Amino acid sequence: AQKVTQAQTEISVVEKEDVTLDCVYETRDTTYYLFWYKQPPSGELVFLIRRNSFDEQNEISGRYSWNFQKSTSSFNFTITASQVVDSAVYFCAPLDSNYQLIWGAGTKLIIKP
Amino acid sequence: GAVVSQHPSWVICKSGTSVKIECRSLDFQATTMFWYRQFPKQSLMLMATSNEGSKATYEQGVEKDKFLINHASLTLSTLTVTSAHPEDSSFYICSAWATSGRGIDTQYFGPGTRLTVL
Numbered sequence: 001a002q003k004v005t006q007a008q009t010e011i012s013v014v015e016k017e018d019v020t021l022d023c024v025y026e027t028r029d030t031t032y033y034l035f036w037y038k039q040p041p042s043g044e045l046v047f048l049i050r051r052n053s054f055d056e057q058n059e060i061s062g063r064y065s066w067n068f069q070k071s072t073s074s075f076n077f078t079i080t081a082s083q084v085v086d087s088a089v090y091f092c093a094p095l096d097s098n099y100q101l102i103w104g105a106g107t108k109l110i111i112k113p
Numbered sequence: 114g115a116v117v118s119q120h121p122s123w124v125i126c127k128s129g130t131s132v133k134i135e136c137r138s139l140d141f142q143a144t145t146m147f148w149y150r151q152f153p154k155q156s157l158m159l160m161a162t163s164n165e166g167s168k169a170t171y172e173q174g175v176e177k178d179k180f181l182i183n184h185a186s187l188t189l190s191t192l193t194v195t196s197a198h199p200e201d202s203s204f205y206i207c208s209a210w211a212t213s214g215r216g217i218d219t220q221y222f223g224p225g226t227r228l229t230v231l
């Protein structure tokens with residue numbers, strides 16, 4: 001069965017600092033998908049990225065970047081030059097064979113001005 | 114991206130009453146929708162999978178007679194919390210799969226409904 005670990009419960013940084021959110025997953029599937037979602041204080045989950053396991057190229061989207069390491073089963077998320085608006089809970093979620101997302105505990109990110 | 118709406122966004126009710134929450138896919142059809150609940154400072158917990166035209170599939174430990182799900186059309190699923198009690202107070206979120214503008218299948222989420230049972 002799929003499992004995901006987000007070991008960092010809460011991270012607090014000062015605005016403009018870079019911050020990396022860790023995600024380690026377990027799977028027996030040879031092909032799988034991984035997602036990151038952001039949940040700001042309003043509560044609405046916002047889709048950030050979907051990664052296919054067969055594509056190991058890292059992705060960058062503006063200040064956001066993702067480092068996928070299949071060998072270590074990690075899919076870490078980095079925010080460069082963080083901003084107060086980045087404050088939210090971030091979830092890493094692998095997709096299981098039933099097409100359901102498996103949710104980690106989430107990492108609460110606090111960006112201080 | 115695809116839009117999923119929920120109504121109401123929040124509701125306060127007395128213990129023993131029933132509450133209906135609607136989830137709509139606004140610009141796409143969803144044969145399957147998902148219902149989650151989230152307690153404060155916790156992760157999402159899948160309650161059930163709502164299937165258009167058939168019975169919902171409930172996760173282990175979720176009372177199907179307590180949480181009634183109806184997926185009557187390709188754009189609407191409803192969750193009714195029957196005889197609500199204070200322990201049912203939670204944040205309820207629905208979601209559905211859709212294809213994003215970049216052609217990626219993604220699960221989109223509604224804004225959530227905060228239920229408070231007095």
